[in-house]
Amino acid sequence: MDSCVTTSPTKCANCILSSNSAFKPHSEGETKFISSFKSGELNCEPGMTVIAEGTHSPHLYTILEGWGFRYKTLEDGRRQILNYVMPGDMIGLQGAILEHMDHSVDALTAMRLCVFERTRIFSLFEKHAGVAYDITWLASREESILDSHLLSVGRRTALERAAYLMAFLYHRGLRASVVSERRAYLPLTQIMVADTLGLSLVHTNKTLKKLSDMKLIRWKDRGCEVLKPEALTELAKWEPAPAVERPYI
Amino acid sequence: MDSCVTTSPTKCANCILSSNSAFKPHSEGETKFISSFKSGELNCEPGMTVIAEGTHSPHLYTILEGWGFRYKTLEDGRRQILNYVMPGDMIGLQGAILEHMDHSVDALTAMRLCVFERTRIFSLFEKHAGVAYDITWLASREESILDSHLLSVGRRTALERAAYLMAFLYHRGLRASVVSERRAYLPLTQIMVADTLGLSLVHTNKTLKKLSDMKLIRWKDRGCEVLKPEALTELAKWEPAPAVERPYI
DNA sequence: CGAGTACTTGAGTCCGTTCAATCCCAGTGG
DNA sequence: CCACTGGGATTGAACGGACTCAAGTACTCG
Numbered sequence: 099m100d101s102c103v104t105t106s107p108t109k110c111a112n113c114i115l116s117s118n119s120a121f122k123p124h125s126e127g128e129t130k131f132i133s134s135f136k137s138g139e140l141n142c143e144p145g146m147t148v149i150a151e152g153t154h155s156p157h158l159y160t161i162l163e164g165w166g167f168r169y170k171t172l173e174d175g176r177r178q179i180l181n182y183v184m185p186g187d188m189i190g191l192q193g194a195i196l197e198h199m200d201h202s203v204d205a206l207t208a209m210r211l212c213v214f215e216r217t218r219i220f221s222l223f224e225k226h227a228g229v230a231y232d233i234t235w236l237a238s239r240e241e242s243i244l245d246s247h248l249l250s251v252g253r254r255t256a257l258e259r260a261a262y263l264m265a266f267l268y269h270r271g272l273r274a275s276v277v278s279e280r281r282a283y284l285p286l287t288q289i290m291v292a293d294t295l296g297l298s299l300v301h302t303n304k305t306l307k308k309l310s311d312m313k314l315i316r317w318k319d320r321g322c323e324v325l326k327p328e329a330l331t332e333l334a335k336w337e338p339a340p341a342v343e344r345p346y347i
Numbered sequence: 348m349d350s351c352v353t354t355s356p357t358k359c360a361n362c363i364l365s366s367n368s369a370f371k372p373h374s375e376g377e378t379k380f381i382s383s384f385k386s387g388e389l390n391c392e393p394g395m396t397v398i399a400e401g402t403h404s405p406h407l408y409t410i411l412e413g414w415g416f417r418y419k420t421l422e423d424g425r426r427q428i429l430n431y432v433m434p435g436d437m438i439g440l441q442g443a444i445l446e447h448m449d450h451s452v453d454a455l456t457a458m459r460l461c462v463f464e465r466t467r468i469f470s471l472f473e474k475h476a477g478v479a480y481d482i483t484w485l486a487s488r489e490e491s492i493l494d495s496h497l498l499s500v501g502r503r504t505a506l507e508r509a510a511y512l513m514a515f516l517y518h519r520g521l522r523a524s525v526v527s528e529r530r531a532y533l534p535l536t537q538i539m540v541a542d543t544l545g546l547s548l549v550h551t552n553k554t555l556k557k558l559s560d561m562k563l564i565r566w567k568d569r570g571c572e573v574l575k576p577e578a579l580t581e582l583a584k585w586e587p588a589p590a591v592e593r594p595y596i
Numbered sequence: 597c598g599a600g601t602a603c604t605t606g607a608g609t610c611c612g613t614t615c616a617a618t619c620c621c622a623g624t625g626g
Numbered sequence: 627c628c629a630c631t632g633g634g635a636t637t638g639a640a641c642g643g644a645c646t647c648a649a650g651t652a653c654t655c656g
Contacts, residue, residue, distance in 0.1 A: 170498045172584050178501040180494050195480075195487045200588075201494050223476040223483075230479050231444075231472045237486040238444045244493040245429050245450050249419045252427040252500045252545030256644075288603065296501030301644050303604065320602070320653095335421050339449075505612070536634065550612050552636060569634070 110136060113212075114162055115186055115346050120273050122232075122343045131226050132347060138213045142166075142205040148189070149203040155193040158216050160347050161185050164209030165276065165285055169293065170201045179294040181243055182206070182267060184274035186346040188236050194219050207285050214347075232345035239344075246336075251296045254334065256305045259295045262334035264315055268324040269338040282324040288317075359385060362461075363411055364435055364595050369522050371481075371592045380475050381596060387462045391415075391454040397438070398452040404442040407465050409596050410434050413458030414525065414534055418542065419450045428543040430492055431455070431516060433523035435595040437485050443468050456534050463596075481594035488593070495585075500545045503583065505554045508544045511583035513564055517573045518587040531573035537566075 108114075110133040115121050124132065140159070142148055148166060149155050166183040180201060183189055193199040194216035223230040250262045267284050271277030277284065292302035306322075309315045314330050316323040324330070331337060357363075359382040364370050373381065389408070391397055397415060398404050415432045429450060432438055442448040443465035472479040499511045516533050520526030526533065541551035555571075558564045563579050565572040573579070580586060 168494075170494055172498070172502060174584070176502040178498040180497055191483075192487050192491055195484050196491060197591075200491050220476070220480060223472075223480045227469075227472040227476070227479065230476065230483070231469060234440075234472075234479070234483050234486060235444050237483060237490060238441050241486060241490050241493060242441055242445060242449050244490060244497060245417075245419055248429055248493060248497050248500060249421070249427040251497060252542075253421060253425040287601090293501075298645055299603090300605085300646080304644095307604085317603085335423070342446075537636095538634080547613055548635090549614080549637085553612090556636085566635080 108139070109133065115160075118185075118275055120275065120341070120344065121186060122345045125228070128226060128229055131222075131229070135214050135218055135222060136212055137215050140211040140213050142209040142211065144205055144207050146205045147202055148205060148209070148211070149193070149199055149201075151199055151202045153193070154198050155190050156216055158188065158190040158194050158214040158219065159211040160214070161187045161189070162210040162212050165206040166203055166209055167206055167290065168201050168203050177293045178296065179290060181240065181247065182270070184270060184276050186274055186344065188233070188347060190216065191233070191237060206290075229347060232347060235345050236347075242339075247294075250334075250336075256295070256297055256301060257308060258334050259297070260291070260302070260305045260309055261314065261330040262336050263291065263294055264309070264322060264324055265327055265330035265334055265336060265338070268327045268330070273341060273344075277324075282327070283318075284322040284324065285320070286322055287320060291322075357388070358382065364409075367434075367524055369524065369590070369593065370435060371594045374477070377475060377478055380471075380478065384463050384467055384471060385461055386464050389460040389462050391458040391460065393454055393456050395454045396451055397454060397458070397460070398442065398448055398450075400448055400451045402442070403447050404439050405465055407437065407439040407443050407463040407468065408460040409463070410436045410438070411459040411461050414455040415452055415458055416455055416539065416543075417450050417452050426542045427545065428539060430489065430496065431519070433519060433525055435523055435593065437482070437596060439465065440482070440486060455539075478596060481596060484594050485596075491588075496543075499583075499585075505544070505546055505550060506557060507583050508546070509540070509551070509554045509558055510563070510579040511585050512540065512543055513558070513571060513573055514576055514579035514583055514585060514587070517576045517579070522590060522593075526573075531576070532567075533571040533573065534569075535571055536569060540571075 110129050116123065148159070151170065161183050163185055168180045168183065168189070169177055170180060171177045183203065189203050250259050254262060264284065268277060268282055271284065272279070288302055288306065289299055291306065292299045295302060297305070306315070306317060310317060314326045316325060359378050365372065397408070400419065410432050412434055417429045417432065417438070418426055419429060420426045432452065438452050499508050503511060513533065517526060517531055520533065521528070537551055537555065538548055540555065541548045544551060546554070555564070555566060559566060563575045565574060
């Protein structure tokens with residue numbers, strides 16, 4: 099029953115993300131402020147809905163561990179997955195700024211989240227311009243990713259789209275340290291791949307089989323092993339953005 | 348030849364957007380700061396590329412008049428239109444924050460733009476938290492729109508998609524005062540509609556014809572007249588976001 | 597060992613594609 | 627004044643990619 103509990107939070111100074119060199123370190127003053135902004139932690143079971151469309155969530159979250167995904171649905175149940183979230187990503191910003199959430203977020207694996215009070219976000223802008231800028235950085239990058247997804251769903255063929263998605267998740271996962279080059283495993287179901295690519299489940303399965311036959315991926319243990327990321331990016335006519343030290347809150 | 352010239356700028360206090368009640372007024376201090384942040388104006392002919400993908404634009408812009416659109420292309424020329432821009436919208440933020448543009452922006456009609464120096468954006472965050480918050484508001488709203496577009500391209504049928512696009516542009520246009528209920532004219536070509544919906548030109552034409560036969564729209568003078576916006580939103584299973592007083596820079 | 601979920605595969609259909617031709621209209625230049 | 631050009635819109639025909647329907651396998655879990 100206790101699928102979701104607020105645990106005794108770790109101090110921000112010892113945040114698991116701060117030990118990851120992919121992330122830009124905070125100044126001492128920033129860490130202190132973020133500590134005061136943080137109101138707890140949240141653990142989620144796989145499959146749990148963290149944020150529901152239409153609600154007026156009082157919280158903002160940063161992912162500390164695990165995978166999740168953002169999605170929208172049509173009234174008849176058709177679902178579109180918009181993007182995946184990984185450690186360092188922030189969710190709930192739309193709810194905090196635009197007053198209501200227009201998408202949902204589900205946990206894909208078990209997740210641990212850092213919880214912030216949305217009402218205090220304006221004071222963050224007033225007191226810590228650097229952190230405010232970082233939030234805008236995160237929002238811009240999310241927009242940039244959505245642009246790429248839209249190009250993919252709108253203009254790539256099914257095979258290219260699947261290759262793009264696997265390559266994209268591989269590269270993002272690498273940078274968030276949730277996949278490694280040795281073990282490039284993406285915890286997805288084919289239903290989710292279908293709902294991300296805008297394809298039917300059956301056709302997704304046949305498309306993934308083609309990628310498997312080409313030895314670019316292997317489907318295994320309810321997930322996807324990426325075997326040749328370079329071949330996938332080439333097939334998708336895509337290039338990952340250069341890795342830069344990224345901010346987080 | 349002079350398709351693009353920096354004209355003598357109007358003062359921000361007399362900004363054409365400030366006379367539009369849809370926009371949140373600035374405080375006197377904000378107006379003063381924005382005035383100092385503004386570096387000129389830019390006039391664009393229809394068809395002109397305002398920002399090109401891959402470049403490192405030194406500017407940020409706010410649309411003062413006219414329509415434009417953001418898009419990305421694949422190396423073989425396939426194009427996806429991501430969103431349309433109208434008065435009050437800001438473009439070039441990604442270039443300012445993430446260092447390089449990953450999409451282009453073209454003028455659809457003649458446009459007048461307000462030009463800002465991107466190098467000074469951080470000082471904006473330091474000195475005017477309210478304005479910084481507004482920029483983040485705009486970024487969040489853009490993300491929200493992209494979410495909707497992605498749902499549309501991924502999961503709606505061709506007819507629903509076309510209905511959604513026309514309804515969407517109608518509602519956004521109303522709020523930016525570039526369409527009126529009496530004269531609901533959208534300045535689009537069918538090629539652009541096709542590249543927005545992720546469809547071929549031929550099928551787009553046939554789909555629009557269906558909407559015309561249903562008397563929901565009328566294609567006229569190289570553009571689209573919206574006749575029954577409510578019927579379009581219903582057909583698309585979509586609902587426009589409630590109108591709120593929105594910020595601009 | 598039955599039930600549920602994820603994955604797989606085949607068959608037939610249909611939505612959206614490409615190819616191709618035509619029309620309309622606004623420029624433009626002989 | 628009219629032929630020529632080119633972009634945009636329109637339409638028909640045929641193809642094919644992606645869809646739905648349907649069955650079956652494999653695995654986990656109570």
